[in-house]
Amino acid sequence: MAKSCRASVSxxxxxxxxxxxxxxxxxxRLxxxxxxxxxxxxxxxxxxTTNPSKMEVDEEKKDDTIPTAVxxxxxxxxxxxxxxRNVVVFPSLKKNHLKKKGAKKSGKGNKN
Structure with a gap:
């Protein structure tokens, strides 16, 4: 027999x-x-050690490079x-299926 994962040995x-x-x-690792x-x-x-005013200029350049309308x-x-679509269609089964659908469409009063 196979050992299940609930077995005490496992x-x-x-x-x-x-x-x-x-x-x-x-x-x-820890x-x-x-x-x-x-x-x-x-x-x-x-x-x-950079000048804070330079950082603002860099931010403005980044804004200019982004296109406005994308x-x-x-x-x-x-x-x-x-x-x-897990459907397997065999030609013989497809014909039978179409015949059954056609019979249903004929109406209630007709018994053909």
């Missing part, structure tokens, strides 16, 4: 695997990340939800 094995394999790797974050926090932030290609297009 659960016990996953706990052992988590403690012996994954936990040390995760601890090392240690590396914390060391990197501490190094970044201890490092001095670079001070900006047209979207599919602005008026209506997007409808698509769905799979």
């Amino acid at each position: 659960k016990r094995n996953s706990v052992v695997r988590r403690d012996t394999i994954h936990k040390p790797v995760e601890d090392e 240690k590396r990340l914390s060391e990197k974050l501490l190094a970044i926090a201890e490092a001095k932030l670079p001070t900006e 047209k979207r290609a599919q602005k008026g297009a209506v997007r409808r939800a698509r769905h799979a």
Whole structure:
């Protein structure tokens, strides 16, 4: 018989695997990340020596380069939800289906 994921053996094995394999790797990763974050926090932030008036000029240049009227290609297009058409049509079945539809269209009074 197959062992289900609810079986106690499977659960016990996953706990052992988590403690012996994954936990040390995760601890090392957290240690590396914390060391990197501490190094970044201890490092001095670079001070900006630029003139604040230059920064305003840079912002104005950025505004000038953006075109004011941008047209979207599919602005008026209506997007409808698509769905799979899981239909297999065999010529013989298609003929039978059309015959049945034709009989229904003949009306209630006609018995042809």
